[in-house]
Every structure is written in structure tokens, then in C-alpha cells.
Amino acid sequence: MDLIHEDSNHAMLGAIDRYELDLAFGSDENDFECTMAISDHCCSIGDYLAMQDVVNGHVKYTEYGGRIDGVSVDTGKETVTYSGRTWHGILAKKILCPDDGQNYLILAGDANEVLGFLIQRTGLGDLFEASDQKAGIAITSYQMDRYIDAYTGIRKMLKCAGAKLVMYYREGKVHLSAVPLVDYSQDEEWDSDQMNFQISSNERPVNHLICLGKGDLSERMVRHLYMDARGNISETQTFFGVDEVTETYDYSNVESEEELITGGTQRLQETWAAANTLETDFENNTEYDVGDIVGARETITGVTIKRDIVKKILKVNSSGINVECQIGE
Incomplete structure (x- = not known):
């Protein structure tokens, strides 16, 4: 890939040859740093950087890039670092x-x-x-x-x-x-013979949430939300007796039932995510996008789980290009 440098008016100034780039976007960060020898200093605040590639003679444009918002100099290391928001970070600041x-x-x-x-x-x-x-x-x-x-x-x-x-x-x-979005867990499920990961599953997290809104005593707004074995949330109960796990959700300053249900749904989603975790980072998978789904299976216990890709990290240095994906709750 080439790192293309454009000025603040998007006039192309050329490709940068010697640099290190650390760029991340997704659930957090959404920013980048590009470092080079101070003798190679070439960028200004307001300029743009963008990665692009040539595949089979055709230019492949990418989502890796952003606007330079800051410049810092390390006289001891004789380096200059340009930092800024990725395209995703520009959206995230609106x-x-x-x-x-x-x-x-x-x-x-x-x-x-x-x-x-x-x-x-x-x-x-x-x-x-x-x-x-x-x-x-x-x-x-x-x-x-x-x-x-x-x-x-x-x-x-x-x-x-x-x-x-x-x-x-x-x-x-x-x-x-x-x-x-692509659900890779349907046909590319990883197992513990292929890679290392940490996986945990609790099949009985909170599955009945009593949502308490505004009002007092018998006048209080109350709605019941239920979660089934697949994490789907509705107002229909699927677990009973010992399998029913109940908590209350207090949202006393809520303005409407719709807002109460939205808040309760988010609480149950958080509970489901915390009860079923998959932790691993995997590299050089540029075909995966933030929002895609991946899955894993531990071969001895048979525990399976799937999770969204929530973040991508691109690093470029003298050793080459590395793309890392992170999985979240």
C-alpha cells in the first residue's frame, strides 16, 4: 500500500516513502499517528493522509486515512509525528x-x-x-x-x-x-485447535427484567422484558421456574414507555454480552469489516460463541503492514 499525502484542498502532493503509521477505528480511538524523521517533514495541519493500493493494475481505495489535526516534534529522537482523526473519527466528533x-x-x-x-x-x-x-x-x-x-x-x-x-x-x-454485514460464524467458525482464545458462556444470565419507570406505587410505569436462549428480547416469557433469572431496572426519570423499553432492552443486551465472552485478536484479516460477526468453538467443552468485530488497527513500519481485528461484547 502507498500512503498518499494531500493538502487541505485535496491537491495530491505525492506518496510518502519513509514513515510509521498507527491507525485505529471502531468502538474507540478513531485516530492515527504518522511518525517520520524530522528531516523528512512534509505535512501541515489540515492536510490529509490516505492509504491506497494497486491490485492487478487497478487502484484500490481504502478506508485507512484521515485529517491531520496536530504536529509534535521529538528533538531527542529527531522525529516528527502527525496526529489526527480518521474518517471514522471525523464522524464520531459530530x-x-x-x-x-x-x-x-x-x-x-x-x-x-x-x-x-x-x-x-x-x-x-x-x-x-x-x-x-x-x-x-x-x-x-x-x-x-x-x-x-x-x-x-x-x-x-x-x-x-x-x-x-x-x-x-x-x-x-x-x-x-x-x-x-457478514456472519463468518456460519461457515468459518474457529476452534481451539486452530488458534488461542478465551471463551466463556453463562446460559442463565438475567432473562426477565422488570423495568420501573416514572410514577409512585400503583401508578408507577412497569414493563416486563424477557430474553430467550438465543439472546432475543421481547415481551414474551420463555424461561420459568429455576431457569427464570429476574432483576429490576430502575429508570424513574423516563419520559415515555418507549424510552423505558429502549433502556431495558439495552440493559438486557449488556447482560447477555457480559455472560458470553470471546477474547482474541487476529491479524492480517483485511477482508473483515467492523460490524461483521465471527465465531469460535472450544473443542473439549463444546462451548461456542459469536461476537461482532468492533475495532480494526492498522500498523505500518519497516517490517510491513499489519491489520489487527478486535472482538467486542
Whole structure:
């Protein structure tokens, strides 16, 4: 891959030859550092860096890149480091607010059209654009979390539609689109004979949550949420007797039943994730995207689990290029 340097107006200044790059995006960080000898100093605040490759004679544009926000110099090491937000980090530093007088931002339509709307809403239309092709993925009255950052909000919205956010930078624009996420656990499940990982599974986490909203005594808002053996949440009970594990969820300042159910659902999802964990990092898997699903099976106990890819880390140095994926709850 080549690291392309552009000025603040996206005029190409050439490829950078000698450097070290540490870039991460996903559940956190969403930033980068690029370090080189001070004698090779070539970048300014406001410039852009983007990785691209040539495959079979064709340029392959990637999501690895961002805007330089800061410069630091180490005179002892004689190095200069450029730091900034990745494309994902630029989105993450925009907050999605409800319209005046509204409790929530409600979104509906084809996923790519919704992405285009959100780009304009965040004021990022000069740098970002959504695909003008129909995604074929429907967003149906999605209630965006209040005051959530745009990157996290978009990923959560698309996940609810079985989709993921993909992007690449080309000639001054970050191109966004929604595509179906890939569940690699269906046909590429790892086992403990292939790689090392830590896996745990608790088949009886909290599966009945009594959600307590505003009001007092008999006037208090109460809703019951249940989780089945696959982690699906509804208002239909599936576990009884000794298999029923119950807790209360106190949300006394809630404004509506809908908000109470949303909060309770998130609490049960967190409980499910904490009860079923998979910890491993795996390298050189550039085909996996943040939002895809991977699975693992421990061969002796037979414990199986699947988890989302929540973060990717790209490191470039004299030894070459390394891409690491991290799995989250």
C-alpha cells in the first residue's frame, strides 16, 4: 500500500516513502499517528493522509486515512509525528441531536439515502458523500439515541437492519454506503485447535427484567422484558421456574414507555454480552469489516460463541503492514 499525502484542498502532493503509521477505528480511538524523521517533514495541519493500493493494475481505495489535526516534534529522537482523526473519527466528533421540540431523531428510508441525510445534517457534505445507489436495506422508523455521536449512531442503526457501514476515500471524498454485514460464524467458525482464545458462556444470565419507570406505587410505569436462549428480547416469557433469572431496572426519570423499553432492552443486551465472552485478536484479516460477526468453538467443552468485530488497527513500519481485528461484547 502507498500512503498518499494531500493538502487541505485535496491537491495530491505525492506518496510518502519513509514513515510509521498507527491507525485505529471502531468502538474507540478513531485516530492515527504518522511518525517520520524530522528531516523528512512534509505535512501541515489540515492536510490529509490516505492509504491506497494497486491490485492487478487497478487502484484500490481504502478506508485507512484521515485529517491531520496536530504536529509534535521529538528533538531527542529527531522525529516528527502527525496526529489526527480518521474518517471514522471525523464522524464520531459530530453529535446527532433531536430536532427542536422532539424527543428523538427518527429515521426511515433506504439506508444509503439515510446516510446522505445524516451527512448533510452533520455539515460534512464537503468531505463525505453517500452512495447514490439504492442499498436495498430498509431503515424503518429507527429511533436514534439522544445526543449520540454520528459514527456510533450510524453503526447501531445499520446493525439493527443487519447491515454495516463501509467507506473509502477517493479524490477528495469519503464515500459511504450500507451493505449487509457478514456472519463468518456460519461457515468459518474457529476452534481451539486452530488458534488461542478465551471463551466463556453463562446460559442463565438475567432473562426477565422488570423495568420501573416514572410514577409512585400503583401508578408507577412497569414493563416486563424477557430474553430467550438465543439472546432475543421481547415481551414474551420463555424461561420459568429455576431457569427464570429476574432483576429490576430502575429508570424513574423516563419520559415515555418507549424510552423505558429502549433502556431495558439495552440493559438486557449488556447482560447477555457480559455472560458470553470471546477474547482474541487476529491479524492480517483485511477482508473483515467492523460490524461483521465471527465465531469460535472450544473443542473439549463444546462451548461456542459469536461476537461482532468492533475495532480494526492498522500498523505500518519497516517490517510491513499489519491489520489487527478486535472482538467486542
